[in-house]
Amino acid sequence: MRKYLTRISASLTALLIVGTSLLPAAAVRAQTAPNTSGQALEIAPPLIYLNVSPGQTAKTQVLIRDVSTTALNVTGEVNDFVASGEDGTPKVLLDETSPDPYSLKGWVTNVPTLQLVPKQIKTLPITLSIPANASPGGHYGVLRFTASAPSVNGGNGVSLSASIGALMLITVSGKINENLSVKEFSVSHDGKKGSIFQSGPLVFTERINNSGNVHEQPIGLVTVKDMFGRQLATLPVNQPPGNVLPASIRKFSENLDKSVIGNKRLFGHYTATLKLTYGANKKTVTSKVSFWVIPFKAVAIVIAILVIGFFALRYGIRRYNETVVKRANRRR
Numbered sequence: 001m002r003k004y005l006t007r008i009s010a011s012l013t014a015l016l017i018v019g020t021s022l023l024p025a026a027a028v029r030a031q032t033a034p035n036t037s038g039q040a041l042e043i044a045p046p047l048i049y050l051n052v053s054p055g056q057t058a059k060t061q062v063l064i065r066d067v068s069t070t071a072l073n074v075t076g077e078v079n080d081f082v083a084s085g086e087d088g089t090p091k092v093l094l095d096e097t098s099p100d101p102y103s104l105k106g107w108v109t110n111v112p113t114l115q116l117v118p119k120q121i122k123t124l125p126i127t128l129s130i131p132a133n134a135s136p137g138g139h140y141g142v143l144r145f146t147a148s149a150p151s152v153n154g155g156n157g158v159s160l161s162a163s164i165g166a167l168m169l170i171t172v173s174g175k176i177n178e179n180l181s182v183k184e185f186s187v188s189h190d191g192k193k194g195s196i197f198q199s200g201p202l203v204f205t206e207r208i209n210n211s212g213n214v215h216e217q218p219i220g221l222v223t224v225k226d227m228f229g230r231q232l233a234t235l236p237v238n239q240p241p242g243n244v245l246p247a248s249i250r251k252f253s254e255n256l257d258k259s260v261i262g263n264k265r266l267f268g269h270y271t272a273t274l275k276l277t278y279g280a281n282k283k284t285v286t287s288k289v290s291f292w293v294i295p296f297k298a299v300a301i302v303i304a305i306l307v308i309g310f311f312a313l314r315y316g317i318r319r320y321n322e323t324v325v326k327r328a329n330r331r332r
Contacts, residue, residue, distance in 0.1 A: 040068040041147055041164045048143070048168045055132040061125050062166050064145060066116035073148035076111035076124070080104065081142050081167065083248040086207065090167060092142050101213075102246060104139040104170055107131070111143070128170070136174025137213030138246055142167050169215055169243065178279035179212040183249055185274050185287040196292045200266045201257030206237060206274060206287075208252065210244040217241040218285070220276035222254055227269040233260045237276060266293035 042065040052058045066072050080103045084091030107128045114122055126143065144165040184207040189197045193205075204222050222235040235254035244250040274287045 041065065041072070041074065041145060042067050043145065043164050043166050046166055048166055049171075050128070050168070051171045051173065052128070052130045053173045054130055054134045056130045058128045058130060058170075059125060060128070061123055062143065063121055063123055064114070064116065065121040066118055066147075068147075069118050071118065072116045073113070074116055074145050075113045075148065076143060076145045078105050078108040078111065079142050079144055079165075081140055083245045083250070086249050086251040088242045088250055090140075090142070092144070092165070101135040101137075102139050104128070104141040104168065107139070107170075108141070108143065130172065134172045135213070136172050136176055138215045139170045139172060140168065140215075140245065141170075171214055176214050176280075177212040178214060178216060178281070178283060179210070180216055180218055180244065180276070180278050180283070180285055181209045181211065182274065182276075182285055182287040183207040183209040185272075185289050187272065187289055187291045195290065196294060197266075198295050198297065199293065200261075201255055202266075202291075202293075204235065204254045204256065204272060204274075204289075206252045206276075207249050208244055208276070208285075209249045210246050213246050215243040215245050216278045217243055218276040218278040220274065220284075223273045223275070224256065225271050225273075232264075232270065235260065237274070267295065268293065 044063045048060055048062070050058055050060060064074060066074075080093045081090040082093065082102075083089075107130060108126060109129065111126070112124055114124065116122060142165040144163060146163040184205065186193045186205050187197075188194070188203050188205060189200070206222075208218055210216055218238055219241050220237050222237060224232045224235070226232055233256060235256065237254060238252050242250070269290065269292050271288060271290045274285075274289075276285050277283070278285070
C-alpha cells in the first residue's frame with residue numbers, strides 16, 4: 001500500500017508541475033494542487049531563478065497557502081528534475097539516481113514542516129548551501145510540498161495527499177557554455193511533414209538542441225515570404241519564453257492559418273526563415289525551409305475544364321465549318 005501511495009503522490013506532483021512547462025516565474029504567479037479529499041495547496045512563485053557562486057550560501061523564499069476548508073500539516077522535500085520529452089514538461093526524479101552534473105538535491109537542507117489553517121498563507125525561507133566544487137552552469141530541482149493525509153473512517157482508512165512543487169533553476173558562476181542548435185526546422189499539414197502541400201493551415205516545427213551547460217530561453221521569429229520576396233507573415237517563437245534544459249531538445253511550433261494571414265489563399269513557392277536569439281551575449285541561430293502550396297485538385301479541375309473547353313470549341317468550330325460548306329454547296 002505504501003508503494004502504491006508513493007506512485008499516486010508522484011503522479012499528482014507530475015500533474016502539478018506540468019502546468020509550468022518551465023516558464024519564467026513572471027508568467028505564472030501561483031500553482032494550486034488539486035482538491036483531493038478536501039485538501040488543496042497553493043504555491044508562489046512556481047519557478048525560482050537564482051544566480052550563485054561556488055561556496056556561497058543563497059537564500060530565497062516561497063509562499064504556501066491552504067486553499068482547502070481544513071487544517072493541513074505540510075511537509076517539504078527537494079528532488080531533482082530533468083526534461084521529460086520535448087514539450088517542456090519536467091520529470092521529477094523521486095527514486096532515480098540524481099543526474100550529475102545538474103543535481104542540486106543536496107544543496108537544500110532542513111526544509112521546514114508547517115501547519116496551516118484554511119486560507120492561511122505562510123512564508124517559508126529556503127537556504128541553499130552551494131558546494132565549493134559545484135560545477136558551473138545550470139542545476140535543477142523541485143521544492144515539493146505535501147499535505148498530510150487526514151485519517152478517515154475513524155483512523156482505519158487512507159486518504160490521498162495533495163502535492164505541489166516550485167521548480168528551482170540555479171545558475172552557478174564560472175565557465176558557462178551557451179550553445180544552442182537547430183535540430184529540425186520543418187513544415188507540416190495535418191501532422192504530415194513535407195515540402196509540397198495542397199492547402200493550409202500549415203504548422204512550423206522547431207526542435208532546438210541545448211548542448212551547453214545552462215538553461216536557455218531562445219526567442220525569435222519565423223518569417224515567411226512568397227516567391228516574389230513579399231513578406232506573408234511573421235510568427236513569434238517560444239512566447240511566452242520557456243526554457244531549454246542542458247542535454248535536452250525542446251520542440252516549439254507555430255500555426256500559419258487564418259488567424260495570421262486572414263482569408264489569403266496559399267499558392268506557389270514560399271520560404272520560411274527561422275532566427276532565434278539566446279544567452280547573455282545574444283547569440284543567434286538560423287535555419288531555412290522552402291515549400292510549395294499547390295491545390296492539385298483545384299488545378300486538376302481547372303485543367304480538365306480547359307481541356308474539355310478546348311475540345312468542345314474545336315468540335316464546335318468543325319461543325320460550324322461543315323455547315324458553312326454544306327450551305328455553299330447547295331447554292332451552286
